Amino acid sequence: MPLLFRSGAGAGSDNGAVDVDLALIGFGGATSLLLTALDRHGVRGLRIAVVDPSPTRAHRTWAFWTGPADDLDPVLDAAWPAVDLYGPSGLRRLDLGPMRYAMVRSDPVFDLAAEAAQRLRAEVVVAQAASLTDDGTSVTVRDPTGALIVRSKWALDSRPARPARPGRTFWLQHFRGWWVRADSDVFDPASAILMDFRTPQPERGVSFGYVLPTGPRTALIEYTEFSPERLDDDGYDGALRAYEKLLGLKNVTVTQVEDGAIPMTDAPFDRRPSARVVRLGTAGGATRPSTGYTFSAMRRQADQIAASLAGGGAPVPAAAYPRRHLWMDAVALRAWDRGLVGAPAFFERLFTRNPPGRVLRFLDGLTTPGEEAALMASTPLVPMTRAAAGDLVARFGRGSLPRR
Incomplete structure (x- = not known):
């Protein structure tokens, strides 16, 4: 894998600040997808800096809908032409053709971004962006000490941000998933369980399980709630053990754990807090309020920005949802x-x-x-x-x- 993270030239010194055309603040899913989109659209000649305080990235899994062919096909863990839904009236199998439900883990997506960054000759500044100041012609990025680390014509900020104002409803999509391996063939690789509402329902909110098999003996099993508050560790682990029992799974080994929480709210996010600062990801409105789905909208944002820059336009995507x-x-x-x-x-x-x-x-x-x-x-x-x-x-x- 090409080395992506390195110390930014002059980071922490006003005199040695990096001068670029495009500053990408935060290195996660949104920035990774943008780097690969810029490379795919043939954007060249732009000076690009990625600003992030850590050379390590959290492991996560993304699931999304896609067509019969996709740019990410070479790195997908699995894709399913059908999904199962366990609702109040029982099991329904939904044929998605010609679409598919697909899953990809973050590591290969980050690897693709690292390769794209090298081809784009992106400078990577290992520093915390504490403030972004937009004077109308450029954006200055300073670290917590106030030292200037980057000057840029545009800043695309993928860090979490609070909504612009309170909403009328605020829930979370919160979850914990276990990657498991069984000692016999117990999963159906041809179909994923999209929503299984046989899980005990919370007093306020909704819960469901889902199963994303990557083979007859391996799968991601996840417990999810849409509700106002997260559970503690015992709550998630207890729910997952109960769901394994409901599925009739025995002799399975947990090989990896992942969890998280995504806002589900009608509160608006300020997608463009100033003329030359544009937000990406959840802070940029990419999260669907009624489901928490984010990945597909992040991809659209990345593709729109890359297409605009390739045509000499501004790096401003359309709203993620009407x-x-x-x-x-x-x-x-x-x-x-x-x-x-x-x-x-x-x-x-x-x-x-x-x-x-x-x-x-x-x-x-x-x-x-x-x-x-x-x-x-x-x-x-x-x-x-x-x-x-x-x-x-x-x-x-x-x-x-x-x-x-």
């Missing part, structure tokens, strides 16, 4: 949070009363208004109408603070 989708997500979150609609029944109806491709396009923010009308008609109309009315009142009256 405004009408964000409104529908706000209504769904309100309906679940106020107990107007049960999320298991909601998702079951969504998937079983619509072609799977339509649902997947909706989750990625790519449907037409006509398709969205059909999707809304498949949900429980009376309680969803009540949720929409309540959301409207909250937007323009009292009650705009998040319920936690």
